Amino acid sequence: MKTSSSSIQADEIMRRAAAAYLGLAIGDALGATVEFMTAQEIRAQYVVHRDIKGGGWLRLKPGQVTDDTTMALALGEAIIANQGRVDAMTCARAFDAWMRAKPIDIGNTVRRNLLRYRQSGVPCAPPSEHDAGNGAAMRVLPVALATLGQDEDAVAKTVIAQAHITHNNPVSDAASIFLALFVQDAILGMTLPQIYRQRVLPLVAAQPVFSYRIKRLENPSGWVVETMRAVLQAIFDTDGFEECLVDVVNRGGDADTTGAIAGMLAGALYGLASIPPRWLERLDPTIREACKRQAYALIAHGIAAGEH
Numbered sequence: 001m002k003t004s005s006s007s008i009q010a011d012e013i014m015r016r017a018a019a020a021y022l023g024l025a026i027g028d029a030l031g032a033t034v035e036f037m038t039a040q041e042i043r044a045q046y047v048v049h050r051d052i053k054g055g056g057w058l059r060l061k062p063g064q065v066t067d068d069t070t071m072a073l074a075l076g077e078a079i080i081a082n083q084g085r086v087d088a089m090t091c092a093r094a095f096d097a098w099m100r101a102k103p104i105d106i107g108n109t110v111r112r113n114l115l116r117y118r119q120s121g122v123p124c125a126p127p128s129e130h131d132a133g134n135g136a137a138m139r140v141l142p143v144a145l146a147t148l149g150q151d152e153d154a155v156a157k158t159v160i161a162q163a164h165i166t167h168n169n170p171v172s173d174a175a176s177i178f179l180a181l182f183v184q185d186a187i188l189g190m191t192l193p194q195i196y197r198q199r200v201l202p203l204v205a206a207q208p209v210f211s212y213r214i215k216r217l218e219n220p221s222g223w224v225v226e227t228m229r230a231v232l233q234a235i236f237d238t239d240g241f242e243e244c245l246v247d248v249v250n251r252g253g254d255a256d257t258t259g260a261i262a263g264m265l266a267g268a269l270y271g272l273a274s275i276p277p278r279w280l281e282r283l284d285p286t287i288r289e290a291c292k293r294q295a296y297a298l299i300a301h302g303i304a305a306g307e308h
């Protein structure tokens with residue numbers, strides 16, 4: 001597997017996987033407070049928003065997370081129950097059960113295509129140029145962990161099977177694959193400049209729509225292109241977990257999802273020790289424990305798969 005060429009130890013791989021999962025949940029909980037606010041409104045109300053305090057349009061308790069985290073956890077649980085194998089039907093059933101449990105929030109594309117799955121039994125949405133929201137990309141982490149060590153084509157195929165249950169769109173696919181491979185590279189010890197050369201440059205060359213070296217993007221929408229631009233700006237304009245998450249959520253807009261995705265990448269890059277204790281302590285304890293438990297279980301499947 002890929003670790004053979006890396007000096008990173010197995011226990012550090014586990015810790016980085018846990019940091020990615022906790023980063024996803026922390027970014028979600030932090031960003032949800034300011035979701036749909038403009039950057040200007042956030043400045044007026046908080047100067048800088050930097051504490052997990054709940055509230056927001058969903059009226060969350062401090063530390064509570066939204067669909068970004070709960071969909072990933074539903075997916076992760078299903079993959080673990082399936083001995084680490086990821087197939088479309090397993091994922092679709094998990095998302096359907098998740099929707100039946102009345103989640104606190106659900107995206108329009110996710111709802112529409114899960115209702116379609118309920119009727120058709122087919123775990124793949126029809127191709128749509130409009131389904132380029134960030135709903136498939138935001139929940140990709142369990143797939144990245146379970147497929148760690150597999151070759152890139154196999155990872156991409158699995159990521160797409162998961163994504164197409166609700167989002168059958170090439171831009172969503174490109175973002176989801178990029179994020180999964182970025183997380184894997186970071187967990188295996190690749191540095192940010194290495195990831196830039198190996199992943200970011202080829203992505204932007206193949207899909208120029210993701211060019212992010214533009215004016216600072218504020219108020220990103222739920223379009224996965226704007227999500228990616230905001231997240232990449234925040235990742236490359238900062239050099240630590242806390243700074244990155246504060247940067248991205250204070251842009252407003254779809255801040256729970258930009259926070260979740262940036263938190264996942266920054267957690268994988270900077271590791272467990274980089275996560276501020278005040279955020280970790282504030283996170284809903286049930287969610288915190290589930291993220292850690294799933295990260296270890298999924299990465300164990302990933303490592304085992306990569307060794308075959």
Ligand SMILES: [Mg+2]
Binds near residue numbers: 067256
């Ligand atoms: Mg959300």
